[in-house]
Amino acid sequence: MNTAPHVPRWLTDEEQRVWRAYLHATTLLEDHLDRQLQRDAGMPHVYYGLLVGLAEAPRRRLRMTELARKAKITRSRLSHAVARLEKNGWVRREDCPSDKRGQFAVLTEEGQEVLRRIAPGHVEAVRQAMFDRLSPEQQKTLGEIMQIIAEGLEPDEAGADLPWLR
Helix, strand or coil, rough: CCCCCCCCCCHHHHHHHHHHHHHHHHHHHHHHHHHHHHHHHCHHHHHHHHHHHHHHEEEEEEEEHHHHHHHHCCCCCHHHHHHHHHCCCCEEEEECCCCEEEEEEEEEHHHHHHHHHHHHHHHHHHHHHHHHCCCCCHHHHHHHHHHHHHHCCCCCCCCCCCHHHC
């Protein structure tokens, strides 16, 4: 039996530079998009993502648990967000007929109209902040890199203790 202490694999100077650049850029990008959506629509970026998720779902509806899973947020945070979106008239909840405890979040016509109105400004903010700064080759490489990272981190939800399953 090996009882030797585990020695951390510290980041090299170059890995540290890349890691910090990634953290800095993603923090700035999220803040940039959040401010744009707050200014143009009075909502945080995460709410926009919820509306888009519902707009892309069949019949513009998803079970609350599925919406939490897609957004990678806790059910409690989702419940709070949906309550705010309901107050604005953009989403409504419906009981699930097959599961008395389950609910659907449904994008309303008003919510669909809000998305139609704010999506052009949001996509322009994304384009200016990210894609206009990268060559087509850099965009392709970034997409491939992010896909590899995402695939490596995609959890096996069967036994995982994930916040969006709580």
